[in-house]
Amino acid sequence: MKAKIFPIFLIITFSIIFYVFYKGLQNSNIYTPEIKSEIKIPSFEAKEFFSKDTINSDQIFIGSEFYLLNIWASWCIPCKEEHKYLMDLSKKENIKIIGQNYKDNFVNAKNFLIKLDNPYDLIFSDNDGTIAIEWGAYGVPESFLIKNNQIIKKIIGPLNEKLFSEIKELTQ
Amino acid sequence: MNILKLLITVIFLINFYSSDLKAKNLGTEITKNLRCLICQGQSVYDSDSEFANSLKILVEKKLDDGLNEKQIYDYLKNKYGDWILYDPGFNKNTYFLWLLPILMFVFGGAIILRKVILKKKKL
Numbered sequence: 054m055k056a057k058i059f060p061i062f063l064i065i066t067f068s069i070i071f072y073v074f075y076k077g078l079q080n081s082n083i084y085t086p087e088i089k090s091e092i093k094i095p096s097f098e099a100k101e102f103f104s105k106d107t108i109n110s111d112q113i114f115i116g117s118e119f120y121l122l123n124i125w126a127s128w129c130i131p132c133k134e135e136h137k138y139l140m141d142l143s144k145k146e147n148i149k150i151i152g153q154n155y156k157d158n159f160v161n162a163k164n165f166l167i168k169l170d171n172p173y174d175l176i177f178s179d180n181d182g183t184i185a186i187e188w189g190a191y192g193v194p195e196s197f198l199i200k201n202n203q204i205i206k207k208i209i210g211p212l213n214e215k216l217f218s219e220i221k222e223l224t225q
Numbered sequence: 226m227n228i229l230k231l232l233i234t235v236i237f238l239i240n241f242y243s244s245d246l247k248a249k250n251l252g253t254e255i256t257k258n259l260r261c262l263i264c265q266g267q268s269v270y271d272s273d274s275e276f277a278n279s280l281k282i283l284v285e286k287k288l289d290d291g292l293n294e295k296q297i298y299d300y301l302k303n304k305y306g307d308w309i310l311y312d313p314g315f316n317k318n319t320y321f322l323w324l325l326p327i328l329m330f331v332f333g334g335a336i337i338l339r340k341v342i343l344k345k346k347k348l
Contacts, residue, residue, distance in 0.1 A: 084265060086305045156275055182279030183286065189304040191262045191276045 085209060086189065094202050095187040102154055102162070102176035113175060119148040119224045120199040123173070124185055126157045127165035129193040135211035136169050142217070143172035148224050152176035155185055155193050198223060252285050255297055258311045259284075268311065 096110045114120050123139060125132045143150050152173035154162050159178075166173075179185055188197065189207075198206040198220060206223065208216055253270060259280065261272035269277045287297050298310060307313045315323055 082265075084262065084308045086262070086308070156279075181282050182275060183283045185276075186279055186283050186304065191305070 086191070092204050094197075094199055094204060097184050097187050099153075099177035099179065099184055102152070102159075102178050108177060113151060113177070114199055114202055117201050120151055121148055121220070122151045122153060122188070122197040122199060124153045124155050124179070124188070124190055124193050124195045126155045126193050127161040128157065129155075131211040132194045133169065135194055135213075136172070138212040138217045139172035140170060142220065143174075145221075145224070148220075149174045153184065154178045156180065156182050251294065252281070252288055255284050255288075255294055256281050258298075259301065260309050260311055262305065262309065 094110065094114060098107055098109055100106065101108050121139075121142060139150060142148055150173050152175070154176055156179065177184075185191070185195075188195070190209075192209070194211050196208040196212060197204050198208075206220070212220075256270040256277075257268050259269040261267050261269045261274060261277045261280075263274040263276045264272050267277075269280050284297060287300065292300070301309050302314075307316070307318065313319050313322070
């Protein structure tokens with residue numbers, strides 16, 4: 054009897070290990086930070102894109118309006134894809150679109166806006182990418198829907214039809 | 226000849242010493258303990274992605290602002306979660322991670338102890 058316990062124990066142990074690793078195979082090994090919403094927006098200082106005046110974040114996000122902060126760059130291909138959704142959103146009255154120009158060349162960024170039109174109510178520059186970190190972002194494009202100085206939705210990657218209608222619904 | 230050898234040795238030692246000094250820079254120490262979220266598996270220090278480069282600048286800025294190492298880790302943990310740290314803290318998600326080696330050590334120790342005792346009994 055005693056001799057049989059060991060092989061059974063071994064089989065069970067290996068089955069458990071096999072099961073855990075097999076399950077693990079199906080998990081994605083790319084980590085994306087948890088999307089925490091309802092958090093306060095960071096406070097920072099930045100330079101306005103065109104005038105180069107220093108502005109503070111509490112001068113940008115005022116009152117209880119909806120704001121969409123969009124981190125973009127002219128070198129970012131997905132930014133071109135999502136541009137048409139931003140243009141559509143810019144036609145809405147109750148939402149202001151704020152652009153954060155991420156690690157970009159001024160001339161290239163300006164040409165980008167001339168070529169594809171400018172959906173932004175205000176743009177500020179983030180030349181060394183540190184403001185993006187204040188937001189908890191790690192790439193371009195990323196968008197944040199903001200109301201009452203709180204992030205109510207965070208979008209990693211370009212906007213698409215589904216996210217676009219979601220934003221529309223949230224801002225009704 | 227001996228003097229030459231000695232001189233070369235001294236120069237080598239000085240080089241080692243100064244390279245060691247560079248590595249002791251606090252900003253470097255911190256970025257080595259941060260995981261890059263773009264090229265996962267590399268530390269922020271090793272990575273050359275846009276995100277990692279910005280993070281290096283930010284860490285230096287925060288150090289200039291007078292934050293200490295722990296405050297910077299907490300700040301980044303708050304933004305990106307535990308994953309960004311190579312040395313995650315002790316919390317409900319990491320109990321298993323931290324306790325497993327101790328459990329294995331205790332379990333293994335128990336087995337060895339039992340064997341030793343059994344052997345003694347036989348003698």
